[in-house]
Amino acid sequence: MILVPVTYKGGIYRHDEIIDLIEDLGGYIIQKHMIAQEVVLQALVPKDDIELIRRIGKPLTGEVTPSPLVGTEIAVVTMSLEIHHLPHASCDVAEYIRRFGAKTNMIGLARGFGKRISQMNDEERDVINEHDCAVYLLGDFETCIKHKFPVLRRGIDVPIILCGGPPTDVLKTLIDPPVDGYVGGVGRFMHRTKESEELSKMDEVVDEVTRVLDRKREVMAKDPLSISPARLMDIIYEKIDEIHDVLSPTPITVQMAGLRVKLPYDTFASLLRKTEIDEGITIGDLADVHPSRMRDYILLRIKPFSETNMVV
Amino acid sequence: MEAVEYFEVECPEKAGGDYYRHIADVVLLDHNLIRVIWKLHIFIDPRIPLFIAAGRTRKVPGIVKLRDFSDVNAREGKVTISIGDESYLAPLLQILWEKFGKERVEQPDRFTIVMNLSESELQGLEDLPVYDPSESLYKDLIYALQVIQPEGFKVRRQYYGKGRFYLVASEDTLPEDIEEIVREKFSLMGESL
Known part of the structure; x- marks a missing residue:
C-alpha cells in the first residue's frame, strides 16, 4: 500500500466521518487544524483511495x-531575529512552505549576521540537524555569502537548500563543495x-525543497525504515495517555525518518523504549x-531494516 | 522615490546594489521619511566591508512653542492653559512638572491645565519651547538608516547637523580617513559636508 501525502480542506460539519474514513482505509492523520468553520487535515492516505475520499467529502464541501511536504519537518534558518530579516523574508518563506504541508521551524541564529563575524554554536547546529532539511536564508551580496557560508554549514549533515539574493547559477559557483539545493x-x-513574480520565487523554493526531499526519500527507499513514522505516531497516541495532555499544535511531529515527541525526556524516555508495538x-x-x-x-530516530532485520 | 531629488546606490555588485535600492525605498516609505529627505547617496562595499549613507534633509519646521498650540490666560496669579493640539500635551506636561513640580500642575480635564504661579514665573511662559521636530527627525532618520544597512555592521558613526546627515557602518574598525570618504560622497551629490 502506497501512502500519499494530501491536505483535506472542508467544513467542520461531519468532518469526523472523514477522519474515520482515512483511518479505516489505513491512512494516518498527521495534523488537524480547526479554523473557525473550516477544518484542515494533513494526512497520509492510500493512493488508490484518494478518489473515494474525494467522493465522500464532496457533499461536505471537502477538497x-x-x-x-506532509510528514516532513523543515528548519528555516535565518541569520538573526532582527527587523532586517523579519517578518520578510524569513516568515514569508517559512509560512509559504507550511502551506504545502510541511512543519517548519524557524531557527534564528544568535550571531549569524555579518560577513567575518558570523558564527553558529553547537546548540544551533544540533537543532538544525534534528530536521529533515534546512533552508538557509542568506543576504544579497555574493562576497558575503561566499565568505560566511562555510562557517554556517560546518557540522550540518541534513540536506541544505541555500537561498540568497544573487541568481541561482551565481550561487552555484560560489559554494564549494556544493549543497543540495x-x-x-x-x-x-x-x-x-x-x-x-515574488510568489513564483516562493514556489521555486517549495519546488527545490520538494526535489531535495524526494531525492532523500529515494535514498531511504533502498534501505526502508523498520516502521513508518506515521504508524509509530499512532501507536504512541494509543499507548501513552499523557501525550493527550500536551497542548502543542502537534504533540507528536512526524519527520521522514523519525518523530519528535513533546514529552519530557527524563520521565518518558524509558517508558517509550519499553512500549510494545507488536508481539x-x-x-x-x-x-x-x-x-x-x-x-x-x-527525538525518536527509526532504524532502517538493515539494522533491525524486521519491518513492522 | 520621486520626492527625493537625488537618490543613488553605489555598489560594486550590481544585483546587490539593486536590492538595496529597493530596500532603502521601502524602509524610508514605511518610516514616513520620503518627504523629509532631499538627497540621499548610499555606498555599500561588502568587500571592505563598509556602508555609507549620506544626504540632505529638506527644511524642517521650527521649534514648537507653548503659544503655537494653546491659549494662556493669567488672572490674579492663576494661569489657565487651554490646549488646542493634544499631540504636544505629553511633552508639555513633562516640562511643566519638571519646572514647577507635579503638585502645582493641575489638569481638570484633557484640554486644560491650571497652575498658581508668581509674577516672575509667569514671564516668558508663552514662549516656552515644548517640542523640537528636528530632534525626533534625527532619531527617526538614523533608525531608518540602521534598518537599511546590512545587519552585521555593528561599528557605527553618525552625524546630523545643518540639514546634512550621514551614517557609516562596518564590521571592522572604521578606516581612519572615513571623513574624507564621506566628503567624497557629499561632493557626488553636489554638496559639501
Missing part, C-alpha cells in the same frame, strides 16, 4: 489536494511577497530514543 533571487527584502517488539528495538536539543522533548 483533497496533494501536499508533497539553490534558489537565487530570494535574499534580503523588506516588503511582503504578494506580487505574482514482543518494543519501540526501543526499532528506534533510538534521544533527548532533543529543542526544550526537553524526545
Whole structure:
C-alpha cells in the first residue's frame, strides 16, 4: 500500500466521518487544524483511495489536494531575529512552505549576521540537524555569502537548500563543495511577497525543497525504515495517555525518518523504549530514543531494516 | 522615490546594489521619511566591508512653542492653559512638572491645565519651547538608516547637523580617513559636508 501525502480542506460539519474514513482505509492523520468553520487535515492516505475520499467529502464541501511536504519537518534558518530579516523574508518563506504541508521551524541564529563575524554554536547546529532539511536564508551580496557560508554549514549533515539574493547559477559557483539545493533571487527584502513574480520565487523554493526531499526519500527507499513514522505516531497516541495532555499544535511531529515527541525526556524516555508495538517488539528495538536539543522533548530516530532485520 | 531629488546606490555588485535600492525605498516609505529627505547617496562595499549613507534633509519646521498650540490666560496669579493640539500635551506636561513640580500642575480635564504661579514665573511662559521636530527627525532618520544597512555592521558613526546627515557602518574598525570618504560622497551629490 502506497501512502500519499494530501491536505483535506472542508467544513467542520461531519468532518469526523472523514477522519474515520482515512483511518479505516489505513491512512494516518498527521495534523488537524480547526479554523473557525473550516477544518484542515494533513494526512497520509492510500493512493488508490484518494478518489473515494474525494467522493465522500464532496457533499461536505471537502477538497483533497496533494501536499508533497506532509510528514516532513523543515528548519528555516535565518541569520538573526532582527527587523532586517523579519517578518520578510524569513516568515514569508517559512509560512509559504507550511502551506504545502510541511512543519517548519524557524531557527534564528544568535550571531549569524555579518560577513567575518558570523558564527553558529553547537546548540544551533544540533537543532538544525534534528530536521529533515534546512533552508538557509542568506543576504544579497555574493562576497558575503561566499565568505560566511562555510562557517554556517560546518557540522550540518541534513540536506541544505541555500537561498540568497544573487541568481541561482551565481550561487552555484560560489559554494564549494556544493549543497543540495539553490534558489537565487530570494535574499534580503523588506516588503511582503504578494506580487505574482515574488510568489513564483516562493514556489521555486517549495519546488527545490520538494526535489531535495524526494531525492532523500529515494535514498531511504533502498534501505526502508523498520516502521513508518506515521504508524509509530499512532501507536504512541494509543499507548501513552499523557501525550493527550500536551497542548502543542502537534504533540507528536512526524519527520521522514523519525518523530519528535513533546514529552519530557527524563520521565518518558524509558517508558517509550519499553512500549510494545507488536508481539514482543518494543519501540526501543526499532528506534533510538534521544533527548532533543529543542526544550526537553524526545527525538525518536527509526532504524532502517538493515539494522533491525524486521519491518513492522 | 520621486520626492527625493537625488537618490543613488553605489555598489560594486550590481544585483546587490539593486536590492538595496529597493530596500532603502521601502524602509524610508514605511518610516514616513520620503518627504523629509532631499538627497540621499548610499555606498555599500561588502568587500571592505563598509556602508555609507549620506544626504540632505529638506527644511524642517521650527521649534514648537507653548503659544503655537494653546491659549494662556493669567488672572490674579492663576494661569489657565487651554490646549488646542493634544499631540504636544505629553511633552508639555513633562516640562511643566519638571519646572514647577507635579503638585502645582493641575489638569481638570484633557484640554486644560491650571497652575498658581508668581509674577516672575509667569514671564516668558508663552514662549516656552515644548517640542523640537528636528530632534525626533534625527532619531527617526538614523533608525531608518540602521534598518537599511546590512545587519552585521555593528561599528557605527553618525552625524546630523545643518540639514546634512550621514551614517557609516562596518564590521571592522572604521578606516581612519572615513571623513574624507564621506566628503567624497557629499561632493557626488553636489554638496559639501
